[in-house]
Amino acid sequence: MSGGQLQTDEQGRLRHFLSIEGFRREQLLQILDTAESFAMLPGRQVKKVPLLRGKIITNLFFENSTRTRTTFELAAKLLSADVINFNVDISATSKGETLLDTLRNIEAMHSDMFVVRHSASGAAHFIARHVSPGVSVINAGDGRHAHPTQAMLDMFTIRRHKGDFTPLRVAIVGDVQHSRVARSQIMALNTLGVTEVRVIAPRTLLPADVRTLGVHVFHDLEQGLRDVDVVIMLRLQRERMENALLPSAHEYFQLYGLTAERLAYAKPDAIVMHPGPINRGVEITSEVADGPQSVILQQVSYGIAVRMAVMSMAMGNSSGEQDS
């Protein structure tokens, strides 16, 4: 499921954005640089640019996620594209339509891009392999596999606050095992060349092959936070507790909840990130989430600029015939 060749054209330009895997450092930096230009737009009288005027973008969500869908929708609209929201769990598949049938139907509506969210790993890759030439696919989260635009908005946030990636130590705390965000983050951080990526979690929430991802593993939060520049908290999903991977939310908080006292082990200027929505009192205290080191709301704003960059780059390189 590397998708390396699938994601770029012969010149290495973006066609689909399915996972961080397969991209080189310069390609990721180019996404961040393009996003910088889009991040300036909110300061203007007219916040839109006409780049994707006349294009149709379909949000194809097989799994509910209002926040992610809304930021993709806003990004598309700020690029002047028209947007269709297609929530499949409540329509077609319940009538026995296959994924491919759904795809063909929406393609017949002349969509130029699909933004895909699916509970099965590899769904976006599958769709990218079957769309007509000239149609782009963006992965908005597939199973436990990847959520590359979330990872890139996190990288954008880190670069805005820290400048250079190379000297940084970054800690990712929480349910790495079930997190597509964590996988994409680890890959992006290593590609961008940070000094160290740490994961901090109980054994039950770490994948067996975690060390092969290029991380240092800690089971003790205070130890793991020592001298880090960036703390990324992951959302703890309640169903993990029901599956007996964790004793209780209270006990999890005792061991892995981020409090002001624990954050003090990190560097004094460390930033705190979270993909949202946050569980106050489970993985993070309100004091930290709303505190001066938290950049959680900036992540949301930057997410729009990063998604605009990815969408416009993929769309600009996918319009069928090239013509000089």
Add this chain to the structure above:
Amino acid sequence: MSNRSFMQHQAILDLIQGMARITRRHLQDRGITQPAMIGIHTGGVWVAQRLHQLLQIEPPLGQLDISFYRDDFTRIGMNPQVKPSQIPFAVEDRHIVLVDDVIQSGRTIRAAMNEIFDFGRPASITLVTLIERSGRELPIQPDIIGLEPPLADDEHIRLQGPDPLILEISGDPGNRGDA
């Protein structure tokens, strides 16, 4: 054919000095006392930086990257070196002096004017270009021109810079004079 140097740094600075004089008179004739200036990336910004200084324009220089407004985006894709546009003054009701290095098709200026209007409604736009050359595809003409060199259709002129500034010509001069 390799690039041929057409004009060197000092000659270009002299040219810009002349443009500054004409621009000052042009603005005076129109009763414009407090203009603001915007340069178009990349060459237009280099020219604008010098004009901005010579004309002692008060608001800081604005910079436009028109990549998001190009009309050939779906054919050539995203410019990999896109820079943020920065206009550090209010465009609304302001007299704008727009500066570019070379005007040919006029499409860059069309894109730049569209972008300026997304920052606000200017009172007026005056267009200044270092080089005017043949090949216009839109009804857009500069108000102030530095130089109008005779170039063949297959020749390209480029401003290299920022320090030193050099004008270079490439391409085939074969049918020069047709235009």
